[in-house]
Amino acid sequence: MQYTITVNGVPHSVDIDGETPVLWVLRDTLDLKGTKFGCGAAQCGACTVHLNGLPIRSCQMPIAAVGDAAITTIEAIGQTKVGQHVQAAWIDLDVPQCGYCQAGQIMSATALLTRVPAPTDHDINEAMSGNVCRCATYTRIRAAIKRAAEAGRA
Amino acid sequence: MIRMRSIAALLASVVLALPALAQPNPPSTARGEYLARAADCVACHSVPGGRAFAGGLKMGTPVGTITTTNITPDVETGIGTYTLKDFDRAVRDGVARDGHRLYPAMPYPSYAKLTDDDVHALYDYFMRAVPPVHQANIPSDIPVYFSPRWPLAIWDAFFTGHRGFTPDSNKDAQWNRGAYLVEGPGHCGACHTPRGWAFQEKALDAQDPRFLSGANLDDWYAPSLRQNVATGLGSWSQSDIVQFLKTGSNRHGSAFGSMRDVINNSTPYLTDDDVNSIAVFLKSLPAAANETAYRYDGAAASALLSGEPDAVGAATYASNCQSCHRETGAAAPPFVPPLAGNPTVVDRDAASLINVVLNGSSPLVVKGRPDAYRMPQYREQLNNQQVADVVTFIRESWGNHADAVSAKEVGELRKRSDPASDRVVILKMR
Amino acid sequence: MLNRRNFLRASLAVGGGMLLSARIPLGAYAATLGKASPDAVSLNAYVRIAPDGKITITAKNPECGQGIKIMLPMLIAEELDVAWADVQIEQADLDPRYPAQIAGGSQATPVNWLPLRQVGAAGRQMLIAAAAAEWNAPATDCTTSPGQVLHAASGRSLSYGELATKAATLPVPNLKTVPLKDPKTFNIIGKPTRNIEVPRIVTGQPMFGIDVSVPGMLYAVFQKCDVHGGKLIGSNVAAIRTLPGVRAAFEVKGGKDLHGLLDGVAVVADSWWQANRARQQLEITWDEGDIAGQSSSDFAATANRMAAGNPEIILRRDGDVNAGFGKATHVLEAAYHYPFLSHIDLEPQNCTASFADGKVEIWAPTQNPAPGSKLVAATLGIRESAIKVHMVRAGGGFGRRLSNDYMVEAAWISKVAGAPVKLLWTREDDMRHDFYRPAGYHFFKGGLDADGNLVALSDHFVTFSLDGAVANSADMGPAEYPARMIENLEFGASLIPLRAPTGPMRAPRSNGLGFAFQSFLDELAHAAGKDPVAFALNILGKPRLLPDPPGPRAGPGFDTGRMAGVIKLVAEKSGWGKEKLPSGTGMGLAYYFSHLGYFAEVVKATVSGAGAITVDKVWVAGDIGSQIINPLNAENQAQGAALDGIGAALGQAVLIDGGKVVQGNFDTVLPLRMRQAPPVEVHFLVTDHPPTGLGEPALPPALPALANAIFAATGKRIRSLPLKDHDLSTTA
Numbered sequence A: 001m002q003y004t005i006t007v008n009g010v011p012h013s014v015d016i017d018g019e020t021p022v023l024w025v026l027r028d029t030l031d032l033k034g035t036k037f038g039c040g041a042a043q044c045g046a047c048t049v050h051l052n053g054l055p056i057r058s059c060q061m062p063i064a065a066v067g068d069a070a071i072t073t074i075e076a077i078g079q080t081k082v083g084q085h086v087q088a089a090w091i092d093l094d095v096p097q098c099g100y101c102q103a104g105q106i107m108s109a110t111a112l113l114t115r116v117p118a119p120t121d122h123d124i125n126e127a128m129s130g131n132v133c134r135c136a137t138y139t140r141i142r143a144a145i146k147r148a149a150e151a152g153r154a
Numbered sequence B: 001m002i003r004m005r006s007i008a009a010l011l012a013s014v015v016l017a018l019p020a021l022a023q024p025n026p027p028s029t030a031r032g033e034y035l036a037r038a039a040d041c042v043a044c045h046s047v048p049g050g051r052a053f054a055g056g057l058k059m060g061t062p063v064g065t066i067t068t069t070n071i072t073p074d075v076e077t078g079i080g081t082y083t084l085k086d087f088d089r090a091v092r093d094g095v096a097r098d099g100h101r102l103y104p105a106m107p108y109p110s111y112a113k114l115t116d117d118d119v120h121a122l123y124d125y126f127m128r129a130v131p132p133v134h135q136a137n138i139p140s141d142i143p144v145y146f147s148p149r150w151p152l153a154i155w156d157a158f159f160t161g162h163r164g165f166t167p168d169s170n171k172d173a174q175w176n177r178g179a180y181l182v183e184g185p186g187h188c189g190a191c192h193t194p195r196g197w198a199f200q201e202k203a204l205d206a207q208d209p210r211f212l213s214g215a216n217l218d219d220w221y222a223p224s225l226r227q228n229v230a231t232g233l234g235s236w237s238q239s240d241i242v243q244f245l246k247t248g249s250n251r252h253g254s255a256f257g258s259m260r261d262v263i264n265n266s267t268p269y270l271t272d273d274d275v276n277s278i279a280v281f282l283k284s285l286p287a288a289a290n291e292t293a294y295r296y297d298g299a300a301a302s303a304l305l306s307g308e309p310d311a312v313g314a315a316t317y318a319s320n321c322q323s324c325h326r327e328t329g330a331a332a333p334p335f336v337p338p339l340a341g342n343p344t345v346v347d348r349d350a351a352s353l354i355n356v357v358l359n360g361s362s363p364l365v366v367k368g369r370p371d372a373y374r375m376p377q378y379r380e381q382l383n384n385q386q387v388a389d390v391v392t393f394i395r396e397s398w399g400n401h402a403d404a405v406s407a408k409e410v411g412e413l414r415k416r417s418d419p420a421s422d423r424v425v426i427l428k429m430r
Numbered sequence C: 001m002l003n004r005r006n007f008l009r010a011s012l013a014v015g016g017g018m019l020l021s022a023r024i025p026l027g028a029y030a031a032t033l034g035k036a037s038p039d040a041v042s043l044n045a046y047v048r049i050a051p052d053g054k055i056t057i058t059a060k061n062p063e064c065g066q067g068i069k070i071m072l073p074m075l076i077a078e079e080l081d082v083a084w085a086d087v088q089i090e091q092a093d094l095d096p097r098y099p100a101q102i103a104g105g106s107q108a109t110p111v112n113w114l115p116l117r118q119v120g121a122a123g124r125q126m127l128i129a130a131a132a133a134e135w136n137a138p139a140t141d142c143t144t145s146p147g148q149v150l151h152a153a154s155g156r157s158l159s160y161g162e163l164a165t166k167a168a169t170l171p172v173p174n175l176k177t178v179p180l181k182d183p184k185t186f187n188i189i190g191k192p193t194r195n196i197e198v199p200r201i202v203t204g205q206p207m208f209g210i211d212v213s214v215p216g217m218l219y220a221v222f223q224k225c226d227v228h229g230g231k232l233i234g235s236n237v238a239a240i241r242t243l244p245g246v247r248a249a250f251e252v253k254g255g256k257d258l259h260g261l262l263d264g265v266a267v268v269a270d271s272w273w274q275a276n277r278a279r280q281q282l283e284i285t286w287d288e289g290d291i292a293g294q295s296s297s298d299f300a301a302t303a304n305r306m307a308a309g310n311p312e313i314i315l316r317r318d319g320d321v322n323a324g325f326g327k328a329t330h331v332l333e334a335a336y337h338y339p340f341l342s343h344i345d346l347e348p349q350n351c352t353a354s355f356a357d358g359k360v361e362i363w364a365p366t367q368n369p370a371p372g373s374k375l376v377a378a379t380l381g382i383r384e385s386a387i388k389v390h391m392v393r394a395g396g397g398f399g400r401r402l403s404n405d406y407m408v409e410a411a412w413i414s415k416v417a418g419a420p421v422k423l424l425w426t427r428e429d430d431m432r433h434d435f436y437r438p439a440g441y442h443f444f445k446g447g448l449d450a451d452g453n454l455v456a457l458s459d460h461f462v463t464f465s466l467d468g469a470v471a472n473s474a475d476m477g478p479a480e481y482p483a484r485m486i487e488n489l490e491f492g493a494s495l496i497p498l499r500a501p502t503g504p505m506r507a508p509r510s511n512g513l514g515f516a517f518q519s520f521l522d523e524l525a526h527a528a529g530k531d532p533v534a535f536a537l538n539i540l541g542k543p544r545l546l547p548d549p550p551g552p553r554a555g556p557g558f559d560t561g562r563m564a565g566v567i568k569l570v571a572e573k574s575g576w577g578k579e580k581l582p583s584g585t586g587m588g589l590a591y592y593f594s595h596l597g598y599f600a601e602v603v604k605a606t607v608s609g610a611g612a613i614t615v616d617k618v619w620v621a622g623d624i625g626s627q628i629i630n631p632l633n634a635e636n637q638a639q640g641a642a643l644d645g646i647g648a649a650l651g652q653a654v655l656i657d658g659g660k661v662v663q664g665n666f667d668t669v670l671p672l673r674m675r676q677a678p679p680v681e682v683h684f685l686v687t688d689h690p691p692t693g694l695g696e697p698a699l700p701p702a703l704p705a706l707a708n709a710i711f712a713a714t715g716k717r718i719r720s721l722p723l724k725d726h727d728l729s730t731t732a
């Protein structure tokens, strides 16, 4: 089947089985390797992207269900103000260890801060608990979200 | 000791492939195979990973555990010495060759409606096309005071319908074919019709409004297949039903729980004509309850989007469910089932919903191909209160109107459905 | 020019500038470990100083999140005296000139601490010599400031870039005598230094193994038998070849080595999704072999049966333990258990391989490439010189990637398929084909005298064997704490034969032994009516170095004073015993020495009436010597290690049933999540000892500290993990 999806503002036409998860279309068809595969079961968040600004697990989103919704990935999240703040805070606080989960963490954090500009610890727990960091950089992720929130207020 | 064992990679299910036929068999074995599919014999008469029709599946009943029998034509352990008459008595009357009565876990009250020709075709298939498997039957552990099976004769006298299927001359051939498949070989009522005090199905045919009106069996709620607009098939078109039976899912929902075995082994193998007939028949069953049709309500989605939903359970939904089922509950059918307006979600009985949250769904395999998307289990990740809250949230959001679920209900179902517990679920009608 | 003693070589770099390469015997490392000098072991370093002043340092070790890629270059850059901003780091390939390209054992710091600084210092001296020659001034009058040589008297300066080409022609100094900086003057070492890869990570640049792409590449999956080492009998592979996108599907006959190529069916397709979908339709007949007794429940029953008898092996015997128990006024017995664990690296195992014309090029996220290359050579029947291995950043390691099974699979599949392939495992593959942290059973007995002193201790350790030998990482040494400090002590072991492969996992052995011993010691402290801190300090006694018993893992010994030091520090920082805690809240202490690091940790946890555990806070105190090389990364690693332990303790176990691993994904093996992650406060005790690593030693105390906190909170003693399997509720 032919599907046209808009990724980071650019429409792409792909000829692919409709059941294919967006994750694999991004990684293997469109060569956007920033979005990661960790579990394939909506349990780790490594594959988080935005669909019309909301975080989704792209491993569980069939391409057939995307329609004309806009997909944003880690490669373009820096084009938003919030995304910039988040990336800067991540660099500043030296958040990553292996770094594998961090694209997904940043996508979830950006979605959270877009919705809730000054999140409480509880907000952070709820919004970020779908994103596993096996290296357990949680202390810094939390601090970086708060740092980015401050930057947003400045 | 060398153990050899055949597994279908990644499928924890039974060996699905029916035996490859070594040499062409006369037409009746092909027809028999088709009927065996329609009747889903393999689902009960096999164990996961075991040989087809060799039996061994444990089934709990209110009085104890029975184990399904070997129905391959093995002479010593199977039905190799059965005559057609013996076979017929077992299938349609529930009486084994040695004269003992079969427990009604075997849906012979439904099979009683099979035509003579179909019984014969089944017999030919089992005797000539199914490879014999030497595997001894396991005796039941029904306590001795229940064990003499003579009371079952009385049970039969009370609860079994008349033998044979009488077509309704007011209806066309398609309807009648559908009725035959549903009431007879398909034995849909075994799960979807409520059972009475003696574990009997309360109705066995379309005449009775209790027929296929929904029932809870082994902690899965098999929803009403009548035309109830909210909790039944009222909002499903004929082609929705066909798609569901052929592929296991459609725009309204996906098969899970006990229905999985029906999809994995049975209905996708039926002809388009037969599946259409079933749909026509089901669409003719009047609603058993007066319900208002489902209407989407955007409040829950807006609350989830605002990030400050009031409802308890919304937070659990947001962090565990929303990324697949979405803030609108509309998900991505037929791949990921919607929660908004899904009859299983809004039924009075929340067992299926609780069960699938706790235990996830096992693979749905359509003609050898497993599903691409599947519900993970949350038994380990959410406590009873969290499950109760999230299930309640789902049952009350997006225009769904169903009662709240308590942590106690969840706790009980959690215990009963614990994969580590050795308790066998009641009459697992796989 | 070559200096025979220390093998430092300076040469002109391509395009101008100086290339420094060093080959240094690892005497310093040996000294740190307390071993005789193994001169055969040596280490190489490459530094290039370009005419524009940019410094390129080769990072020789695999990077899997431990921060090594910047830590080692920091050592060189410090002594060379350059600005960190001018340093570029290049990842080395697997290269026989680097003998220790491995990420494991927290060894990188002790191994590299002195030699790499010497390399930098030698480079600095040569640059000074070049400037001195230029100015005709004595070298002793010249100094450096980052990136340049200064002549204070004349006010002249020359940049390293300007000097490099000349410096390359000068004699190299003796590494052993080259003067090193006074640590007080360090500009880079000891300063929080950001990981230069983070900007690429946060923008999603391709950099991990899974991101590798080579021209003409196809995607592969590989289905093995879930009973480890099962043999392939037949499959419907022919039918799989007809499925959409499939380019090749074939059966693979492997060997017996569970670390090598095993039997299975490979599916190669145009996309990974198609390959994996096709693979889901495989029907394979396996010969699973003998799986009798290969279930977690059988193991438990066997362990209990073995515990009733005498240990098969005596590991250590001091004094007379039975006499000790006889004299004790209080004898305590307890059985402890910890489960098998999977490493669950977030990036599932993968490898890209391209086989052509008898040669193979490999891109592997591995912690240990050298044995992988050997394995590929042996399996494919080619020479190692025909193999090129690129080390690619790994999304987590934790010991899993010390084995290279995925590497040989990718190489084999590429060869048979006749195309470059990227092999990628699913999460389920990863969890079911791991080298598991071995489970263990400990049957303890402890005797206390009337004053609450621990006078006798025995442990019957029931562990596992594979093919007749103790399974990998399932052993216990004779120096296990508190051996050497207890008068009457006996450690024995018995072995259950296992079929599943086991292997090292972050802080191998210690991660399980620490839980069992430190929990039982806490139990003894309470039985003795003593505060756990006082009880611990009492066992440790006065500060002294206890030498290790001779043996393959003999190290520099155990310093009771250093251990006591971190216990006191963590007690102070956590406010141990100061605060009256609300009911349902408790604090637990545990301490452990592993990988040359001394760590003590306190966990504060609250258990609700419904039995829900909240880990409120973790305090970590560590002694890893005189210098924290990069405090920014050190804190991250220590926090990560402690939380790794907390996560494993709360929700992780791998169960075996019928020879197969039951769990397959994160819905059953629960990784720690944000909502469970407490703040972790890290403190280092700086002591006058050589710096050592910390990727591992901060982990072991976390698990028992949490279990002990739960006891303090609820009075319920946790004798098995994970905690999710315990009902801690007090209300119905």
Ligand code: FES
Pocket: A036, A037, A038, A039, A040, A041, A042, A043, A044, A045, A046, A047, A048, A057, A058, A059, A060
């Ligand atoms: S890969 Fe999608 S959630 Fe893990």
Ligand code: FES
Pocket: A096, A097, A098, A099, A100, A101, A102, A132, A133, A134, A135, A136, A137, C065, C346, C395, C396
């Ligand atoms: S940084 Fe390694 S998984 Fe998060």
